[in-house]
Amino acid sequence: MSTRRDFFTGAAALVGAGLVSRAGAATLPEAPIMNSAATQPPPPPPNGRPYHPVVTLNGWSLPWRMNNGVKEFHLIAEPVVREIAPGMKANLWGYNGQSPGPTIEVVEGDRVRIFVTNKLPEHTSIHWHGQRLPNGMDGVTGLTQPGIQPGKTFVYEFVARRPGTFMYHPHADEMVQMAMGMMGFWVTHPKNPAQHRVDRDFVFLLNAYDIEPGSYTPRVNEMLDFNIWTFNSRAFPGIDTMNVRQNDRVRIRVGNLTMTNHPIHLHGHEFEVTGTDGGWTRPESRWPEVTTDVAVGQMRAIEFVASEPGDWAFHCHKSHHTMNAMGHDVPNLIGVDHRGVAEKITKLVPDYMVMGEKGGSMGDMEMPLPDNTLPMMTGQGPFGGVEMGGMFTVLKVRKDQKAGDYRDPGWYKHPAGTVAYEWKGEAPAAVRQQDAGGQSMPAAKTPEVEVTVRKPRGHQGHH
Ligand SMILES: [Cu+2]
Numbered sequence: 219m220s221t222r223r224d225f226f227t228g229a230a231a232l233v234g235a236g237l238v239s240r241a242g243a244a245t246l247p248e249a250p251i252m253n254s255a256a257t258q259p260p261p262p263p264p265n266g267r268p269y270h271p272v273v274t275l276n277g278w279s280l281p282w283r284m285n286n287g288v289k290e291f292h293l294i295a296e297p298v299v300r301e302i303a304p305g306m307k308a309n310l311w312g313y314n315g316q317s318p319g320p321t322i323e324v325v326e327g328d329r330v331r332i333f334v335t336n337k338l339p340e341h342t343s344i345h346w347h348g349q350r351l352p353n354g355m356d357g358v359t360g361l362t363q364p365g366i367q368p369g370k371t372f373v374y375e376f377v378a379r380r381p382g383t384f385m386y387h388p389h390a391d392e393m394v395q396m397a398m399g400m401m402g403f404w405v406t407h408p409k410n411p412a413q414h415r416v417d418r419d420f421v422f423l424l425n426a427y428d429i430e431p432g433s434y435t436p437r438v439n440e441m442l443d444f445n446i447w448t449f450n451s452r453a454f455p456g457i458d459t460m461n462v463r464q465n466d467r468v469r470i471r472v473g474n475l476t477m478t479n480h481p482i483h484l485h486g487h488e489f490e491v492t493g494t495d496g497g498w499t500r501p502e503s504r505w506p507e508v509t510t511d512v513a514v515g516q517m518r519a520i521e522f523v524a525s526e527p528g529d530w531a532f533h534c535h536k537s538h539h540t541m542n543a544m545g546h547d548v549p550n551l552i553g554v555d556h557r558g559v560a561e562k563i564t565k566l567v568p569d570y571m572v573m574g575e576k577g578g579s580m581g582d583m584e585m586p587l588p589d590n591t592l593p594m595m596t597g598q599g600p601f602g603g604v605e606m607g608g609m610f611t612v613l614k615v616r617k618d619q620k621a622g623d624y625r626d627p628g629w630y631k632h633p634a635g636t637v638a639y640e641w642k643g644e645a646p647a648a649v650r651q652q653d654a655g656g657q658s659m660p661a662a663k664t665p666e667v668e669v670t671v672r673k674p675r676g677h678q679g680h681h
Pocket of ligand 1: 447479480481534535536539609
């Protein structure tokens with residue numbers, strides 16, 4: 219983490235805006251910036267009421283300054299470069315060096331003052347999604363405040379009345395600003411740290427971008443057809459794993475600021491939805507799930523005891539959301555013998571790619587990719603290609619992971635005899651299904667075809 223030291227040289231001009239003195243502060247609080255997309259383990263709160271910090275997946279929590287009992291934060295809305303995964307960077311808009319912005323953590327009853335400096339080329343505002351606050355602090359441009367013009371700093375101040383999980387995002391030129399990645403997480407911890415206590419508390423936002431393969435900047439006029447699906451603006455294998463100790467009580471809070479719903483699925487464990495952005499669910503209202511849908515603008519907190527050791531997949535269950543760009547516009551050719559056909563189709567469909575007629579494992583396809591483009595499905599596991607991209611990561615449950623240790627323990631070492639294995643005995647005689655007339659159905663033939671692959675030239679069909 220680095221501190222924006224040069225900020226203070228510009229502070230005088232911002233003080234001159236006349237908004238700071240109204241908040242009773244002589245100077246603006248420092249605006250720390252983050253220059254890494256790696257998960258930053260949570261620091262314990264240095265002052266104020268105690269709480270058990272959350273871990274933002276591939277993110278960080280914003281430090282504050284205590285000023286006469288008020289927690290002061292400084293967010294800077296600005297263009298950032300976010301690494302989506304090794305091999306791909308995106309020009310996004312965010313806060314304090316990253317997109318999404320830093321997580322803000324406060325405690326129920328805290329008085330909070332947030333300075334928001336706009337370094338974007340257009341006006342912005344911040345809406346504190348889900349909070350109870352004075353109407354004029356709700357951050358809706360035109361309705362509750364004028365837009366924060368470029369170069370200006372606004373102050374939001376309210377008491378964090380309700381404990382729970384919240385998000386923040388602009389309510390100004392929303393389609394552009396959210397498509398560019400302006401969003402962040404907010405957690406208000408309960409005043410009593412023993413309440414809703416868990417051992418590990420992970421948070422992240424779901425976000426989506428439309429970035430043409432080979433380019434760096436999202437198309438912001440996209441309404442539905444996004445091609446980069448991310449947890450906290452990271453795509454697998456760039457998403458950090460969630461590393462826990464066996465029998466830890468684990469909470470994962472997921473907020474959705476994309477334009478579609480995401481059924482979030484955990485392997486190996488059942489969980490309960492214990493919270494929404496409306497608050498904690500009542501225990502008698504909960505039921506077991508292994509997948510929970512997170513609709514647009516919603517947050518879901520799920521909880522479970524991580525009792526099963528192993529490397530458990532955790533992902534969106536829409537299969538095209540676990541793929542990176544170019545996963546669509548590709549015809550299904552399973553069972554198709556395309557000897558000689560590819561050439562004809564290519565004349566009709568210039569970007570046509572031939573996938574294997576045996577299922578076409580895209581993870582193994584060696585396609586020449588434009589610069590700054592992620593393979594569609596990728597990531598290496600201990601048994602080979604994972605063939606995933608996008609919204610996918612792994613929950614690693616280990617007996618010997620120390621409390622408070624979030625380091626990656628490496629791949630799971632399966633006890634002998636607990637891994638699916640190849641049958642090496644004699645194959646049983648094939649039994650054919652009989653049709654209604656008692657005649658034997660012909661077996662499906664697997665044609666032998668050489669699969670050729672064309673380099674995709676773009677993303678036609680989107681315009
Ligand atoms: Cu999804």
